[in-house]
Amino acid sequence: MSHSCVKSKSKVFQTILYVFLLLSLNHATATTPTETNHDLQALLHFKTHIVKDPFHVMNLWNDSTHHCNWTGITCNIFNGRVIYMNLSSQGLEGIVTPYIGNITFLTRIDLSYNIFHGEFPQEVGHLLHLQQLYINNNNFSGSIPSNLSHCRGLREFDAGRNKLTGTIPSWIGNLTSLVNFFFSRNNLHGNIPHEIGSLSNLRFLGLSLNYLSGKVPSSVYNITSMTHFAVAGNHLYGNIPDGVGFTLPNLEAFLCESNNFTGAIPRSLVNASKLEILGLGINGLRGRVPDNLGLLRRLKYLNFQENGLGSGRAGDLSFLDSLANCTVLEFLGLHYNNFGGELPNSIANLSTQLSTLNIGVNRIHGNIPAGIGNLENMALLALERNNLTGTIPEELGMLKNLQVFYLGGNHFSGRIPFSIGNLTSLTKLHMELNYFEGSIPSSLGNCQKLLVLALFGNKLTGTIPKEVMALSSLSELLDVSYNSLSGTLPTEIGKLVHLGLLDLSENKFSGVIPSSLGSCTSLVTLYLQGNYFEGNIPQTLQNLRALQDIDLSRNNLSGKIPKFLGDFKLLQHLNLSYNDLDGDIPTNGIFTKNATAIAINGNNKLCSSVLELNLPACTISKASMLRKFLAPKVAIPAISAFVILLLASCFLAIFMVKRARKKTPRTDDLELAISYSTIAKCTGGFSRENLIGSGSFGSVYKGNLPDNGPTIAIKVLNLEQRGASRSFIGECQVLRNIRHRNLLKIITAISSVDHQGNDFKALVFEFMPKGSLEDWLHPTNNVQHHTNTLTFIQRLNIAIDVSCALEYLHQSCETAIVHCDIKPSNVLLDNDMVAHVGDFGLATFLLEESSNSSMHSIMSASLKGSIGYIPPEYGLGGKVCVVGDIYSYGILLLEIFTGKRPTDEAFEGGMGIQQFIESALPKHVMEIIDPSMFSQQESALRREFDNEVAMKDCIVSVMQIGVSCAATSPSDRMHIADVVKTLHAVKKSFIRTQQNEHVT
Structure with a gap:
């Protein structure tokens, strides 16, 4: 007999033997009808606890079909017992019945992506055959079921994205078969147990976004077969052990993001030569990045974002030289650190597979190396908020796969290169807050996928190219505000049919608002303020019914206010102030339901019967x-x-x-002569009931002028106070020369005698009905204070208003004016919660100050300002300067968002509010802000992780501005124009976050 025949018979024999043994095994484990009925009854019991079933899965669980054929149920073909239960992503809501423990042959349970709640039953411990348990993406609460310790065959356990509490139990070490263990995004606390080191087969450990504390136990380092280690998003603290690379030689992924690790990055990490993923982002790491990381040749993902790495000096980025050896590197995250120096030319030698390079928010200076064009697969390049200078290299046009490009908040100059039009894959282009000049390149019209175009805060001139206006892909943002663009708007603007935010403000645009703008029906925000637009508000704008925020102020618009604006159901803010509008105010919608949400001042031909608008009544x-x-x-x-x-x-x-003759007097029409008798009468004889404030040089009273005149505020000088007369003269000189919407408007000055023949001096101002910022931030028991607190957006608007006022004083006056006393009590709020800076008693004309040495000595000696807000250089005899106001503003900004005074007892031991907040940035910023600032809508944003991150970024940006403005060294403080631009950018970012939440 041939060898092949013998071999063939042998295979047949083995097959017969295998079948025989299998049948014998199944005979031995044969089940009775009672046992299979247990499975059925348990499933029916499971069904009764489902309260929501959008896809009607449970309707198919009925007597007409055997339970082994029910949706999501799989049985063993030999014994009829249920072994799989897969109900993932069915939208089921309810609790999981304890009877699930009766289905004793279950090897796989998948209830992920549903809405189950309550505790997961302890009876799961009866399932001794269980190998896979997926309950992630539900609302389960309570602790991890302790009886799970009996399921020794469990290989995969995913309970991420729930509301589980308690600690990770020590018995987890008994589940020695575990390969994957996911518990991210829960509410677990306590330490990672030492017993987890017994899980010799573990490949992926995910514990991100919990409240774990303590150190990673040393036993973890002995899990030599572990290939993934992720504990991101907890509150672990302590150093990363330097031996971690030696003890985890087989590690492929090391993820410790969103913790509180401190110290330096250990050089021994490179001994884990199989590492493909290294994530240490969002920690408290300090020092230099090891320059031997290039030994990790398999590295694909490297993330050090949001730490304190670097020294802010040259050489911080030298480790990039070695990374050229990581030829498969795809992701490099370095943003939100302290890296200084220049971008090394070796950046051109990084992996050509690199798709993400994020070095934003550091202290890097110098130019962008031209060799960056070699990174041909780059999809995201972020260099924003550094100190980069020079022009943009034409070679950037070689990055044909670039989709997201962040360059904002640097010091780039020159023209925007025409080659940028070669980036045809671009979806987001941020070049804001730089010094770009010249025209907007028409080649941008080639970027047919562009969703965001942000060019605001530059020195751009010329018109907006028709090719750019015709980019129908623009859906999120088109912002060219704060430039010097001019000319009329092309009719192509009507092609922006998907655009949500259009900001053309603070330019020199002229002509009429194109009627084609009415085709942009997706617009939510429309900002055209600060231009030279003329003519009527186009009737075609009635099609823009999604609008929530409209600002057409400070133009030359004329005609009547269209009634259709009142028909916009979603409209929240409308600013038409400082135009030439006339006629009756509409009486529908926002004009009557929420009069405080509109601004119409500066239109002297308007009339209305709505009392809250403080306008003369219309007469036929x-x-x-x-x-x-x-x-x-x-x-x-x-x-x-x-x-x-x-x-x-x-x-x-x-x-x-x-x-x-009969016209009701308004503040605009008052004569500049009001007698002492009139003042005494309208204040009730300067009664205590009308006293609304007092300061170092006098008291402020509320009064109503006779004949139904307007309400006014009268600052009466205490002439017995030393310096009061000089303060009066100085304030008159300042207020005589300035006029701005964010400065308190003076009506007249009074220099007379009272009824006893004593000198009397007073200043009469427009009354601010919402009081001072001091009243809102720090209400006292004896003040009739508003029940509502300031929301985040209100605080941001106030911060912007004050910065605009300072920008005007410092840059737009014929002679620069230093206010010298910026603090909350000198910021007053009108009915629309618009901030007005007042009290110029200490203000100084820089021309006067510089030419009068004796005046300088007086000012230096008197330390102009208020304790806590006085810049440190004044205490050393320094000269009064605009950067002194910047310091005071920085302190004010930090106070607005923390609710803490600079003199708060929390700031002791030489640490002021500036140092306190700087030490908390960026990771702990949400712990130091005033929690009352979030409205109901804004609080809802924080419940979604992505939106919470966006909100945190906004707050971090504001705080960084405050810290920069309040820097000890005057040369380190931000320029006021940059403050205004950056705050506007933060506001736009926050508004987009709100709009995205509204859409979702």
């Missing part, structure tokens, strides 16, 4: 009544028409004269 013209009465029903001879026209003109002239 007598000439119109006469014309209506004399309206001819038959043809009138020409002579009769002439007579009627003459009579009508006379009536109209008489009416206008009488109206002018």
Whole structure:
């Protein structure tokens, strides 16, 4: 017999033997109808606890079909016992019945991506055959079931994204078969147990986004077969042990992100030569990055973001030289650190597979190396908020796969290169807050996938190219504000049909607002303020019913306010101030339901019957009544028409004269002479009931001028106080020369004598009905304070208003003015919660100050300002300067968002509010802010992780501005123009976050 025949018979024999043994085994484990009925009853019991079943899965669990054929159920073909239960992503809501423990042959349970809640039953410990348990992405609460310790065959356990509490139990070490263990995004606390080191087969450990504390136990380092280690998002602390690379030689992924690890990155990490993923982002790591990381040749993902790495000096980025050896590197995250120096030319030698390079928010200076164009697969390049200078290299146009490009907040200059139009894959382009000049390149029209275009805060000139306006892909943002762009808007603007935010403010645009703008029906935010637009508000804008925020202020618009604006159901803010609008205010929608949400001041021809708007009542013209009465029903001879026209003109002239005489006085029309008697009478004899504030040089009273005159605020000087007269003169000089929407408007100054013949000096101001910022931030028991607190966006708006006022004082006045006393009590709020800076008693004209050495000595000696807000250089005899105001503003900004005064007892031992907040940035910023600042809508944003991150970024940005402004060294403080631009950028970012939440 041949060898092949023998071999064939042997295989047949083995097959028969295998089948025989299998049948014998199944016979031995054969089940009775009672046992299979247990499975059925348990499933039916499971069904009764489901309260929501959007896909009607449970309807198919009925008597017409055997339970082994029910949706999501799989049985063993030999014994009929249920072995798989897979109900993932069915939208099921309810609790899991303890009867699930009766299905004793279950090897796999998958209930992930549903809405189950309550505790997962302890009876799961009866499932001794269980190998896979997936309950992730639900709302389970309570602790990890302790009876799971009996499931020794469990290989995969995923309970991530729930609300589980308690600690990781020590018995977890008994589950020696575990390969994957996921518990991220829960509420676990306590330490990682030492027993976890017994899990010799573990490949992936995910404990991110919990509240774990302590150190990673040393036993973890002995899990020589572990290939993934992730404990991101907890509150672990302590150093990363230097021996971690020696004890985990087979490690492929080391993820310790979002913890509190401190110290330096251990050089021994390179001994884990199989590492592909190294994530140490969002910790408290310090020092230099090891320059031997290039030995990790398999590295694909390297993330050091949001630490304190680097020294802020040259050489911090030298480790990039060695990373050129990591030829498969795809992700490099270095942003939010302290890296200084220049970008090394070796950046051009990084892996050509690199798709993400994020070095934003550091202290890097110098130029972008031209060799960066070699990184041909780059999809995201982020260099924002550094100190980079020079021009943008044309070679950047070689990055044909680039999708997201962040360059904002640097010091780039020159023209935007035409080659940027080669980046046809771009979806987001951020070049804001730089010094780019020249025109916007028309080549951007080639970027047909562009969703975001941010060019605001530069020195761009010319018009917006038609090619850019025709980019129908723009859906999130088109922002070219704070430039010097001019000309009329092209009709192509109507092609931005998907755009959500359009900001053309603070430029030199002219002409009419194109009617084609009415085609942009997705617009949520429209900012056109600070230009030279003229003509009527186009009727076609009535199609923009998604609008929530409109600002057309400070233009030359005329005509009536369209009634359709009141029909916009979603409209929250409307600013039409400082135009030439006339006629009656509409009485529908936002105009009556929320009068505080509109701003119309500076339009002197408007009238309204709505008392809250403080406008004169509209009167029907007598000439119109006469014309209506004399309206001819038959043809009138020409002579009769002439007579009627003459009579009508006379009536109209008489009416206008009488109206002018009887017109209710407004603050704009008041004469500059108000007597002492008038002041005494309208304040009730300077009664305590009308006292609304007091300061170092006098008291402020509330009064109502006679004949239904407006409410005013009168600052009465205490002439017995030394320096009060000089303060009065100085304030008069300052207020005589300035006018800005964010400065307190003076009505008149009074220098007279009282009824006893004593000198009397007072300043009369427009009354601010919402009081001072001091009242809102620090209410006292004896102050009738508003029940509501300031929301985040209100605080941000106030911060922007004050910065705009300072920008005007420092840069737009003929002679720069230093306020010298920026603090919350000198920031007053009108009905629209718009901030107005007041109290210029200490203000200084820089020209005067620089030319008068004796004045300088007086000012240096008197330490102009208030304790806590005085810049440190003034205490050393330093000269009064605009950067002194910047310091005070920085302290004010930090106070606005923390709710803490700079003199708070929490700031002791030489640590001021600036140092306190700087030490908390960026990771602990949410722990130091005023928690009352979030409105209900804003609090809802924080419940979603992505939106919470976006919100945190906004707050971090604001705090960093405050810290920078309040720097000890005057040369380190931000320029006020940069403050204004950056705060506007933060506001836009926050608004987009809100709008995204509204959409979702």
